[in-house]
Amino acid sequence: MRRRSPARTLAATALAVAGLLPLTLGAAPAAAPPVPAASVAPVAPVSSGSSGSSVASAVTDDDGRALSPELQAQLDEAIQQVMQQAGIPGVQVGLWIRGQGSYLRAFGVADKETGAPMTEQLNMRIGSETKTFTATAVLQLVDEGLIGLDDPIATYLDGVPCGEDIRVRDLLDMRSGLFPYSEDDDFVNAFLDDPDRVFTPEELLAYGYRHENEFAPGSRFQYSNSNYILLGLLVERVSGRSLEAFVHDRITAPSGLRHTLFPRSTELPEPYAHGYTDQTPTGAVADSTHWNPSWAWAAGALVSDLRDLRHWAEDLVAGTLLSPGTQAQRLDVLPTGIPGAGYGLGIFDINGWIGHNGSLPGYESLTIRLPEECATLVVLLNTDIMSQDSEPSTLLGRAITSIVTPDHVYDIPPGK
Numbered sequence: 001m002r003r004r005s006p007a008r009t010l011a012a013t014a015l016a017v018a019g020l021l022p023l024t025l026g027a028a029p030a031a032a033p034p035v036p037a038a039s040v041a042p043v044a045p046v047s048s049g050s051s052g053s054s055v056a057s058a059v060t061d062d063d064g065r066a067l068s069p070e071l072q073a074q075l076d077e078a079i080q081q082v083m084q085q086a087g088i089p090g091v092q093v094g095l096w097i098r099g100q101g102s103y104l105r106a107f108g109v110a111d112k113e114t115g116a117p118m119t120e121q122l123n124m125r126i127g128s129e130t131k132t133f134t135a136t137a138v139l140q141l142v143d144e145g146l147i148g149l150d151d152p153i154a155t156y157l158d159g160v161p162c163g164e165d166i167r168v169r170d171l172l173d174m175r176s177g178l179f180p181y182s183e184d185d186d187f188v189n190a191f192l193d194d195p196d197r198v199f200t201p202e203e204l205l206a207y208g209y210r211h212e213n214e215f216a217p218g219s220r221f222q223y224s225n226s227n228y229i230l231l232g233l234l235v236e237r238v239s240g241r242s243l244e245a246f247v248h249d250r251i252t253a254p255s256g257l258r259h260t261l262f263p264r265s266t267e268l269p270e271p272y273a274h275g276y277t278d279q280t281p282t283g284a285v286a287d288s289t290h291w292n293p294s295w296a297w298a299a300g301a302l303v304s305d306l307r308d309l310r311h312w313a314e315d316l317v318a319g320t321l322l323s324p325g326t327q328a329q330r331l332d333v334l335p336t337g338i339p340g341a342g343y344g345l346g347i348f349d350i351n352g353w354i355g356h357n358g359s360l361p362g363y364e365s366l367t368i369r370l371p372e373e374c375a376t377l378v379v380l381l382n383t384d385i386m387s388q389d390s391e392p393s394t395l396l397g398r399a400i401t402s403i404v405t406p407d408h409v410y411d412i413p414p415g416k
Contacts, residue, residue, distance in 0.1 A: 065101040078399040086387035090118030094306045098374035110273035123272040124380045126365040127358025130302040135346020137235045166217045171227040172345040177215040180224040181208035195291040225299040232298025260304040266290040273382045275362020288362035309378045313369040352408040364393040389414040
């Protein structure tokens with residue numbers, strides 16, 4: 001749920017009663033209205049490396065097969081319709097279904113100022129999909145016997161409110177009760193006043209620790225970015241290494257994810273798409289491409305691209321980097337309060353689609369896999385501006401899965 005108060009708070013958005021699409025700043029008091037289709041120029045798919053060509057890239061699956069022309073045409077139309085209605089500048093979509101083929105498209109623009117087209121090879125910020133990497137790091141240390149899932153976090157880190165009662169498991173599955181630092185008014189103001197500011201993990205947690213815990217640990221689900229900042233510190237404390245180095249050496253390198261990384265500062269590796277947000281002091285749309293993601297760190301600072309995320313979805317759901325027992329616990333999702341939606345150890349299951357979404361100012365992402373049909377969907381877009389009281393990535397995910405897997409539609413109800 002994306003909370004937008006009159007004070008324009010920076011909310012932890014997400015997919016659940018408290019949200020499952022994290023890391024988003026609340027900018028406008030109300031959701032942006034749908035953009036009338038008539039007021040939006042047609043959005044043409046562009047091929048990789050094109051300069052505005054209307055010819056879509058024809059990328060096939062591992063067996064050399066593309067989705068049928070009829071199905072591709074349906075997807076093209078549905079995606080463009082959502083873009084027009086929601087005012088999405090540009091989007092990359094990758095869909096791979098074993099036995100049916102693949103679909104890879106880029107629509108719209110990567111830079112509104114220059115009109116440079118979106119392509120399926122541009123790097124993007126992926127927001128809270130970062131949590132899948134942080135959780136994997138923690139679970140690898142669980143497999144090594146260095147962390148116990150049911151150990152209190154106070155066993156490893158001092159100063160956590162009710163830390164003797166909050167288990168590592170509670171942090172991973174969003175049931176700790178810790179107040180989300182990203183909903184503290186002083187944090188919101190500090191960030192919006194200076195989006196280039198560098199925040200330390202300790203500074204972020206301090207904003208949350210000023211508040212009473214929201215509920216008893218383990219008693220219910222609430223999306224809180226504070227959980228994953230703590231988990232990042234846990235990895236560093238137990239491993240003796242920086243989170244960035246651990247994730248690279250133990251996760252992205254073994255998985256062959258060459259374009260997935262923690263940025264050193266505000267930079268994005270070239271080539272990249274510009275991002276646009278209305279999460280500003282006035283609600284005006286701004287180019288947030290180079291806003292400093294340190295405020296999200298272990299909860300949402302990573303950068304990636306379409307192909308890396310396709311492979312990550314497969315490794316994540318298969319548990320390639322974990323023991324079978326730990327992976328089974330990871331996938332044992334608990335109720336979130338939304339029908340058909342559960343959250344596990346840094347992973348969600350929505351009507352059979354397993355993975356995570358991400359949102360932070362200017363960017364949204366969705367990386368999910370449907371094991372039942374060996375299908376993987378990745379969506380990357382360069383805006384986080386709400387439409388129809390929904391995240392734009394949700395609108396796209398719903399439209400696409402309604403066509404290709406009508407019995408398993410990815411959906412988060414408006415306002416959640």
